Amino acid sequence: MTTREIPGNLDDLPNVNGDRLREECGVFGIYGHRDAAAITALGLHALQHRGEEAAGIVTFDGTLFHSERRLGLVEETFSKHQVIEQLPGDFAIGHVRYSTTGGTILRNVQPLFAELNSGGFAIAHNGNLTNGIALRRQLVREGAIMQSTSDTEAILHLVARSRRGLFVDKYIEALRALEGAYSLVALTNKKLIAARDPLGIRPLVLGELDGCPIVTSETCALDIIGARYIRDIENGEVLVFDEMGAQMHKPFPPTPARPCIFEYIYFARPDSIVGGRSVYEIRKNMGRELAREAPADADVVMPVPDSGVPASIGYAQASGIPYELGIIRNHYVGRTFIQPTQSIREWGVRLKHNANRAVVEGKRIALIDDSLVRGTTSVKIVQMMREAGATEVHFRIASPPITHPDYYGIDTPERDRLLAANHTIEEMRELIGADTLAFLSVDGIYRATGEAGRDPVRPQFTDHCFTGDYPTGLTDQHAHETPPRQLSLLAEAS
Numbered sequence: 001m002t003t004r005e006i007p008g009n010l011d012d013l014p015n016v017n018g019d020r021l022r023e024e025c026g027v028f029g030i031y032g033h034r035d036a037a038a039i040t041a042l043g044l045h046a047l048q049h050r051g052e053e054a055a056g057i058v059t060f061d062g063t064l065f066h067s068e069r070r071l072g073l074v075e076e077t078f079s080k081h082q083v084i085e086q087l088p089g090d091f092a093i094g095h096v097r098y099s100t101t102g103g104t105i106l107r108n109v110q111p112l113f114a115e116l117n118s119g120g121f122a123i124a125h126n127g128n129l130t131n132g133i134a135l136r137r138q139l140v141r142e143g144a145i146m147q148s149t150s151d152t153e154a155i156l157h158l159v160a161r162s163r164r165g166l167f168v169d170k171y172i173e174a175l176r177a178l179e180g181a182y183s184l185v186a187l188t189n190k191k192l193i194a195a196r197d198p199l200g201i202r203p204l205v206l207g208e209l210d211g212c213p214i215v216t217s218e219t220c221a222l223d224i225i226g227a228r229y230i231r232d233i234e235n236g237e238v239l240v241f242d243e244m245g246a247q248m249h250k251p252f253p254p255t256p257a258r259p260c261i262f263e264y265i266y267f268a269r270p271d272s273i274v275g276g277r278s279v280y281e282i283r284k285n286m287g288r289e290l291a292r293e294a295p296a297d298a299d300v301v302m303p304v305p306d307s308g309v310p311a312s313i314g315y316a317q318a319s320g321i322p323y324e325l326g327i328i329r330n331h332y333v334g335r336t337f338i339q340p341t342q343s344i345r346e347w348g349v350r351l352k353h354n355a356n357r358a359v360v361e362g363k364r365i366a367l368i369d370d371s372l373v374r375g376t377t378s379v380k381i382v383q384m385m386r387e388a389g390a391t392e393v394h395f396r397i398a399s400p401p402i403t404h405p406d407y408y409g410i411d412t413p414e415r416d417r418l419l420a421a422n423h424t425i426e427e428m429r430e431l432i433g434a435d436t437l438a439f440l441s442v443d444g445i446y447r448a449t450g451e452a453g454r455d456p457v458r459p460q461f462t463d464h465c466f467t468g469d470y471p472t473g474l475t476d477q478h479a480h481e482t483p484p485r486q487l488s489l490l491a492e493a494s
């Protein structure tokens with residue numbers, strides 16, 4: 001999405017590196033359907049996992065743009081008839097937003113909208129610009145008045161300032177100034193425009209319903225409305241829909257795609273097909289690879305629900321150890337990370353999970369989760385298993401240790417809060433309280449996706465969270481690097 005919030009006071013910029021500023025998002029757009037707003041609302045429902053904090057829809061009715069953007073879940077705003085009725089028009093884009101910050105404000109909720117010389121322009125962004133602050137600084141210095149604290153707004157200004165004649169050329173010129181990850185849907189009074197950054201870091205797919213094109217983050221948003229999947233928007237592609245039909249532009253020098261591996265590990269919904277691959281199957285494969293790389297002497301395999309479920313099915317299948325549900329999840333509690341402070345996050349874990357004593361007591365458990373970030377979940381879950389009578393807990397993580405922050409729109413904190421960035425595996429094991437702890441290797445995740453392993457020269461994905469190999473420039477990061485803060489994880493996790 002839209003990424004990070006940028007402090008109103010630009011002198012405050014060093015703070016933008018704090019983990020409170022990251023966001024994740026989902027986008028949806030439809031061109032030329034009489035139920036555009038209702039369909040977009042349904043699509044956003046399916047993308048809710050990509051952003052629980054706010055949702056918005058902008059429509060165009062041939063004359064006017066209409067907009068509804070609110071904090072809260074999609075259902076809270078867009079299940080109401082009256083709201084959809086106030087969004088007339090056959091053209092719509094929508095957005096769900098997710099940030100770890102408590103400071104989410106309505107003016108940051110997307111789609112962002114502006115009246116340009118060429119007419120109305122709305123934009124929704126999934127991803128994160130790594131030069132958003134530099135762009136904003138420059139724009140503000142040149143007199144731009146910013147309405148939000150989101151870096152996506154820079155795109156509006158860049159389009160508005162372009163001296164190119166055709167709108168598409170203005171838009172492409174704006175995209176050329178961006179660095180980082182962006183999957184965008186934009187709406188003008190004539191066009192729906194989809195665009196994906198040159199490396200295709202965040203997903204974006206093209207579908208069709210009743211002959212009308214749809215562009216959205218994941219295929220699960222096509223499924224919910226019975227739309228047909230056509231293809232993924234390619235890395236570096238700008239696809240324009242207007243009354244002339246569809247025109248594809250490839251304005252960047254061709255380069256191999258580097259989609260984010262974390263979509264497969266955690267972020268995308270398991271029923272989505274991302275990059276032509278089933279997220280569910282890949283997660284199961286990760287579990288299979290993990291069972292091979294890190295077998296456990298256990299009586300049962302159990303997932304940390306829901307994120308660890310597909311991997312633990314794979315682990316159970318490959319190891320032959322029975323699969324049981326040892327932890328029951330309360331589905332009425334949001335994702336752990338939605339809680340803005342560490343103490344509330346810890347609470348969240350307890351609110352969310354309960355041990356199923358009937359299958360845990362007296363058992364040696366292979367406990368599987370998809371990833372370990374701060375370690376908050378793991379500490380609580382292992383303790384919960386022990387309290388429920390587990391005799392041994394062998395914790396297995398179906399991805400490698402996360403040693404580097406993400407700057408492309410996935411919510412991972414800065415290095416000093418990443419458990420694996422600051423501890424050995426043995427230290428982490430002790431901290432978490434498990435009998436054994438093991439992670440899937442980097443080559444293991446690549447094998448799970450069907451590759452032979454990670455190509456060291458041209459990696460097939462971006463895996464910067466595990467390798468520190470960032471595929472783009474990190475202009476803002478380098479400009480505002482602060483000395484690492486003292487590690488406080490031990491205190492937080494205890």
Ligand code: AMP
Pocket residue numbers: 266304307308335336337369370371372373374375376377378410411412
């Ligand atoms: P932690 O408790 O901080 O180690 O976080 C690990 C848990 O958070 C795992 O169960 C993951 O499924 C989940 N997780 C991993 N990455 C993210 C993310 N970017 N946003 C929200 N949850 C995440």
